[in-house]
Amino acid sequence: MTHVPIQGAPRPRKTPSQARSRATIDAVLAAAAHILETGGVAAFNTNAAAERAGVSIGSLYQYFPNKDAILVALIERRFAAFADSLAEVADSADGASLADDLRRLLQRAVAWHDMFPRLSRVLDAEEGRLEEHLDLRVEHGRLDAILGALLGRHRHALRCPDLDLATRHVALITRVLMESEARFEKPDWPAATERAVGAVMGYLSIRAPGDASRLTQSAAPD
Amino acid sequence: MTHVPIQGAPRPRKTPSQARSRATIDAVLAAAAHILETGGVAAFNTNAAAERAGVSIGSLYQYFPNKDAILVALIERRFAAFADSLAEVADSADGASLADDLRRLLQRAVAWHDMFPRLSRVLDAEEGRLEEHLDLRVEHGRLDAILGALLGRHRHALRCPDLDLATRHVALITRVLMESEARFEKPDWPAATERAVGAVMGYLSIRAPGDASRLTQSAAPD
DNA sequence: ACCTGAACACCGTTCAAGT
DNA sequence: ACCTGAACACCGTTCAAGT
Numbered sequence: 001m002t003h004v005p006i007q008g009a010p011r012p013r014k015t016p017s018q019a020r021s022r023a024t025i026d027a028v029l030a031a032a033a034h035i036l037e038t039g040g041v042a043a044f045n046t047n048a049a050a051e052r053a054g055v056s057i058g059s060l061y062q063y064f065p066n067k068d069a070i071l072v073a074l075i076e077r078r079f080a081a082f083a084d085s086l087a088e089v090a091d092s093a094d095g096a097s098l099a100d101d102l103r104r105l106l107q108r109a110v111a112w113h114d115m116f117p118r119l120s121r122v123l124d125a126e127e128g129r130l131e132e133h134l135d136l137r138v139e140h141g142r143l144d145a146i147l148g149a150l151l152g153r154h155r156h157a158l159r160c161p162d163l164d165l166a167t168r169h170v171a172l173i174t175r176v177l178m179e180s181e182a183r184f185e186k187p188d189w190p191a192a193t194e195r196a197v198g199a200v201m202g203y204l205s206i207r208a209p210g211d212a213s214r215l216t217q218s219a220a221p222d
Numbered sequence: 223m224t225h226v227p228i229q230g231a232p233r234p235r236k237t238p239s240q241a242r243s244r245a246t247i248d249a250v251l252a253a254a255a256h257i258l259e260t261g262g263v264a265a266f267n268t269n270a271a272a273e274r275a276g277v278s279i280g281s282l283y284q285y286f287p288n289k290d291a292i293l294v295a296l297i298e299r300r301f302a303a304f305a306d307s308l309a310e311v312a313d314s315a316d317g318a319s320l321a322d323d324l325r326r327l328l329q330r331a332v333a334w335h336d337m338f339p340r341l342s343r344v345l346d347a348e349e350g351r352l353e354e355h356l357d358l359r360v361e362h363g364r365l366d367a368i369l370g371a372l373l374g375r376h377r378h379a380l381r382c383p384d385l386d387l388a389t390r391h392v393a394l395i396t397r398v399l400m401e402s403e404a405r406f407e408k409p410d411w412p413a414a415t416e417r418a419v420g421a422v423m424g425y426l427s428i429r430a431p432g433d434a435s436r437l438t439q440s441a442a443p444d
Numbered sequence: 445a446c447c448t449g450a451a452c453a454c455c456g457t458t459c460a461a462g463t
Numbered sequence: 464a465c466c467t468g469a470a471c472a473c474c475g476t477t478c479a480a481g482t
Contacts, residue, residue, distance in 0.1 A: 125351045126351065173394075
């Protein structure tokens, strides 16, 4: 028997081939995004999303099996758009140093999130809860490729022999540092960006220009 | 006018002075923890929690203004217990190296989470969503003190001049790396622990024993 | 084939009545 | 002062009827 493996999993009900269907899905997602940006999660419910999208609640449920499926689709779409945005920077990036390139990427990331700050924060917060239903493998792969290429260009300066591992760590580190700044009432993005760049340089054991610290000293017991 | 600032904020309704009240609160939280560990968030609802706790739904709402307040209280209590557990290790820890001490802390953290793995994962996932209602300042301060003391003991070997910043970064980095391992079906904790220790050592620019990599090399443009 | 929205179901929350 | 649980309200979801 061929059937949907998990009953009620928050995945799209059908992949639409017709233009009208796609328009309905887009309208629902745009409405959901608007509601989340304007009123936060508290204001987001299926009836409001359907109304704002200009479709009946029944039509909404034709394409999304449940409320979480809308969030899942939103997160996946936005992640893809985010990767697009970073890829753009990476293509034109060929700065003097890894720090410069990384800084440029982070600045773009900040600018991107800042277009819809509340939506971004809400979806980031929901992502953990919805993780098992998300499929971000392709998009993660794209981001890993961007960051990996960046690190690879400076491989000779890296201490970590495993480039893939370093890439994953750098991705996690930068994300957690930037998200922790996003939680503040009035985030100081330039400062957070510099701290993140510094943390990554530290992690990669790359000396910043003008840094005269004792890189060669190892940890001495007691 | 003195009044509760945020209407319906998920905070305890009253601080109980009587033993019976405290017992009711404990029963509700224990019931909630059991339900979350057994059935996940999907199985957690206020009626089920009240029933399992052996109190009426009305009594539950006497102490918790809403469902999220139960989660908030659970997260805060568990975070405090977690800090207790790590403090225990830190007190008796005085290993040969920072890596050893850190490894011991992480092993304890893993063991602690492993007592109720599903509960831990669920609460970690909910924490982002509930962040604005959580007050973990005291507990974060305790963890920072533990980690800060550890790093301070090896201050001479650190490259980062700002110990507080380094402490915060190390806390964020270890947490994100360990949580990313927790998402796997069958986490490999020893490997994740070693990777986290390695990431921190890298971040702090401390050479691991037997590591012959080129610490002195700085990033060369192009 | 797709849309509609009234109706249903579930559960979060309240409140009148009890002790 | 505290407890109780039936009742209410809100919203997620369905489905019979329409086109």
